[in-house]
Amino acid sequence: MTRILHTQQERTDLPLTVMPCVVDDMIEPFMQHFDMLRDVTRLRMYTDTTLDPQEIIRRCEGADAVIVIGVHITDELYEALTSHVKLFVFGGTGVASYIDLPRAERDGVGVCNVRHYGDAAVAEFAVALMMELSRHVGELNTQVRNGDWHGLFGTELNNKTLGILGFGGIGQTVARIAHGFGMNVRVWNSHVHADSLDGIELVDSMADLVAGSDIVSVHLPLTDETRGIITDDVLSKLRSGTMFINTARAEVIAHGALERRLMRGDILAGLDVFEEEPLPADSPLRTMPGVILTPHVAWRADGAYASMTEQIMRALVSFFEGGDYNRVV
Structure with a gap:
């Protein structure tokens, strides 16, 4: 059963960040950094690994930022999400294979990655x-x-x-x-x-x-x-x-x-x-x-998770405060 974790749910004055899916063993490392988002952004985190495009679109409704874990932002997803999403934060380094970076740059959509985490x-x-x-x-x-x-x-x-x-x-x-x-x-x-x-x-x-x-x-x-x-x-x-x-x-x-x-x-x-x-x-x-x-798991280890999750949270905070931490676009 999918759990939905919320932070600062009552703070509707804050921008909304959505994590539409996540690898199960990353949930706890992410939770350890929730406090970094205090008074910056609300977070809605879905705790399963769905990759269904229509479900991802539904889950990201109203989001200002999306944390992307293992999802390819296809043209279909991009067009649906960028009607409201201003930032994609990827849980990886090589984002060029997950999103059309030139298009994001032309459209003024922010993209962040994580670096040297793994x-x-x-x-x-x-x-x-x-x-x-x-x-x-x-x-x-x-x-x-x-x-x-x-x-x-x-x-x-x-x-x-x-x-x-x-x-x-x-x-x-x-x-x-x-x-x-x-x-x-x-x-x-x-x-x-x-x-x-x-x-x-x-x-x-x-x-x-x-x-x-x-x-x-x-x-x-x-x-x-x-x-x-x-x-x-x-x-x-x-x-x-x-x-x-x-x-x-x-x-x-x-x-x-x-x-x-x-x-x-x-x-x-x-x-x-x-x-x-x-x-x-x-x-x-x-x-x-x-x-x-092996199923693209070389990066899945405790130290990598700790670094990745912290960098993702820092990128979100930086973006909403006007900074450019780990910005690719």
């Missing part, structure tokens, strides 16, 4: 995918529970070469963890200068980085410049046995390119993000051997 969480998850592909802990657990003591051969990460595509907060955190494993780290990112890297090889060509790596981990933001930047040609450089990890955005890979490369059957992959989410039942990825699939 650097540790996503980096650790990327490494967890590497560990699962190399040491098969989940599969071994299933074996033992099924009475099988056969075991599986593993691959060490020590002395392997990790190629990182994108070197923002998450990529840098992955590099630090990788150094702890004794891995050799190479980075491709046109915005990073060699003198800012400690013990890391900077590679000018993405194709060269991919060709020379035992593991490739993607940590690029989704922008107009990065959309489709990982092409069929780049992926063709992956050597047999290479692990390909993506906890960033699926759209930074050219449409269909990863599936085409995986169909050759000679590389492994750990994927937490997909062009269409939830992953369709008929997706060829579901039946490919050597591919680990």
